[in-house]
Amino acid sequence: MKTVLISGAGIAGPALGFWLRRFGFAPTIVEIAPGPRPGGQTVDLRGVSRVVTERMGLMPAVAERQVRERGLAYVRADGRTAATMHMEALDGAGPVAEIEILRGDLAELLTAAASDVEFRYGDSIEALEQDADGVEVSFASGTQRRFDLVIGADGVHSRVRRLAFGPEEEFVQHLGGYTSYFTIETPENLDDWMKIYTAPGGRWVALRPDRDPRYAKALLSFRSPILSYDRRDVDAQKRLVRERYEGLGWHTPQVLKGLDAADDFYLDTTSKVVVPEWSRGRVALVGDAGYCGSPMAGHGTALSIVGAYVLAGELAAAAGDHTQAFPAYQRRMQAYVAQRMELPPGGIKMAMPMSAFGIAYRDFVLRVMTSKPMSGALKKMAGGKPDAIDLPDYSVERRDPVRVATEEAE
Numbered sequence: 001m002k003t004v005l006i007s008g009a010g011i012a013g014p015a016l017g018f019w020l021r022r023f024g025f026a027p028t029i030v031e032i033a034p035g036p037r038p039g040g041q042t043v044d045l046r047g048v049s050r051v052v053t054e055r056m057g058l059m060p061a062v063a064e065r066q067v068r069e070r071g072l073a074y075v076r077a078d079g080r081t082a083a084t085m086h087m088e089a090l091d092g093a094g095p096v097a098e099i100e101i102l103r104g105d106l107a108e109l110l111t112a113a114a115s116d117v118e119f120r121y122g123d124s125i126e127a128l129e130q131d132a133d134g135v136e137v138s139f140a141s142g143t144q145r146r147f148d149l150v151i152g153a154d155g156v157h158s159r160v161r162r163l164a165f166g167p168e169e170e171f172v173q174h175l176g177g178y179t180s181y182f183t184i185e186t187p188e189n190l191d192d193w194m195k196i197y198t199a200p201g202g203r204w205v206a207l208r209p210d211r212d213p214r215y216a217k218a219l220l221s222f223r224s225p226i227l228s229y230d231r232r233d234v235d236a237q238k239r240l241v242r243e244r245y246e247g248l249g250w251h252t253p254q255v256l257k258g259l260d261a262a263d264d265f266y267l268d269t270t271s272k273v274v275v276p277e278w279s280r281g282r283v284a285l286v287g288d289a290g291y292c293g294s295p296m297a298g299h300g301t302a303l304s305i306v307g308a309y310v311l312a313g314e315l316a317a318a319a320g321d322h323t324q325a326f327p328a329y330q331r332r333m334q335a336y337v338a339q340r341m342e343l344p345p346g347g348i349k350m351a352m353p354m355s356a357f358g359i360a361y362r363d364f365v366l367r368v369m370t371s372k373p374m375s376g377a378l379k380k381m382a383g384g385k386p387d388a389i390d391l392p393d394y395s396v397e398r399r400d401p402v403r404v405a406t407e408e409a410e
């Protein structure tokens with residue numbers, strides 16, 4: 001039984017742990033946070049990520065927690081709607097998809113599904129040393145342990161990537177913004193819409209529905225060059241966000257009040273992660289650690305869930321031989337990853353204009369694009385391209401001899 005250390009218990013980590021366990025490996029997940037991290041807004045399951053979720057047997061639980069979202073609406077400072085995009089305008093291939101679930105709920109479901117995996121919360125990898133037969137790992141807690149393989153599923157700022165591949169600057173491209181997410185008491189009935197107020201200076205104040213109608217998921221996103229702050233100091237991060245929003249309209253005062261009280265606050269850069277090769281010897285990357293188009297591109301959850309499945313599946317197909325499995329995982333995923341890392345037309349400049357004129361122009365363009373005469377062209381242009389991956393059914397092709405023999409005997 002091969003031992004696999006996974007760093008990070010977000011989305012990719014538990015999904016990988018689940019599949020590795022089923023394919024006969026012995027995974028351990030180490031997570032730096034003291035327990036499961038609850039935060040985040042709705043994320044979507046579409047295309048092949050939905051297929052993988054079905055194969056995990058999680059669709060009934062996802063359906064129970066599904067959040068209904070009708071689309072997104074740009075609103076003005078006084079709350080009046082300036083432009084809308086209904087989910088169906090892009091056949092569910094736009095920012096809002098048919099199946100939306102809170103990121104925290106999805107992380108919880110994946111973690112519960114991987115309950116037969118060993119979790120080590122409140123610890124992290126301090127050092128890695130590879131040799132011909134394994135990887136010697138030193139943990140921040142002071143312990144040391146040897147594993148056959150180590151996988152970085154520790155997000156955009158992956159420590160595994162830093163230790164085994166090189167400094168963050170080589171792989172992470174800042175796209176010129178930051179986004180914070182947190183939960184607040186809702187200042188209005190959102191009626192299943194994601195509402196976005198854009199203030200000059202490239203600042204978004206957005207609200208998305210929560211599962212509980214008393215609350216809303218707030219998002220404060222702003223354009224900015226790289227900022228220097230302590231990623232563990234939440235109060236300093238809240239101050240950094242707050243100072244950019246004082247005096248703005250719409251529900252900004254209520255959102256800032258909620259920001260002060262929030263216990264699920266999360267802030268990160270709008271960054272792209274491009275790593276040319278996703279493995280170095282016995283160490284590989286999955287999810288945002290290895291490939292991420294940024295929240296602007298979306299699809300981070302889908303890529304993580306599918307990436308975890310393909311990585312585990314290829315390891316199973318190669319009977320644990322990472323020299324075959326890691327390149328096969330990359331070959332299988334590469335085109336799909338490139339496809340889903342593409343930014344929407346105009347990127348951050350179009351979505352978050354700096355001037356009042358730019359905001360009015362963006363809203364005008366959206367109104368034209370979503371008008372009746374243009375709706376067919378819009379769907380053709382942006383909607384429904386199938387995922388660029390041929391997804392094998394590893395549960396059939398897997399090479400775990402004990403499990404296959406048991407199933408055949410049954």
Ligand SMILES: Cc1cc2nc3c(=O)[nH]c(=O)nc-3n(C[C@H](O)[C@H](O)[C@H](O)COP(=O)(O)OP(=O)(O)OC[C@H]3O[C@@H](n4cnc5c(N)ncnc54)[C@H](O)[C@@H]3O)c2cc1C
Nearest residue numbers: 008010011012031032040041124154155159287288300301
């Ligand atoms: C709290 C939170 C809220 C989020 N909210 C949203 C959202 O609302 N919308 C959205 O689009 N995306 C959100 N994301 C990002 C989104 O989850 C990812 O883009 C995507 O799902 C890919 O998942 P991942 O597992 O690769 O990375 P992540 O979900 O970022 O998970 C990485 C995990 O690794 C852990 N970690 C980091 N460093 C270490 C270390 N040194 N050792 C051990 N563990 C480590 C982190 O604590 C985290 O649990 C959020 C991420 C987090 C952590």
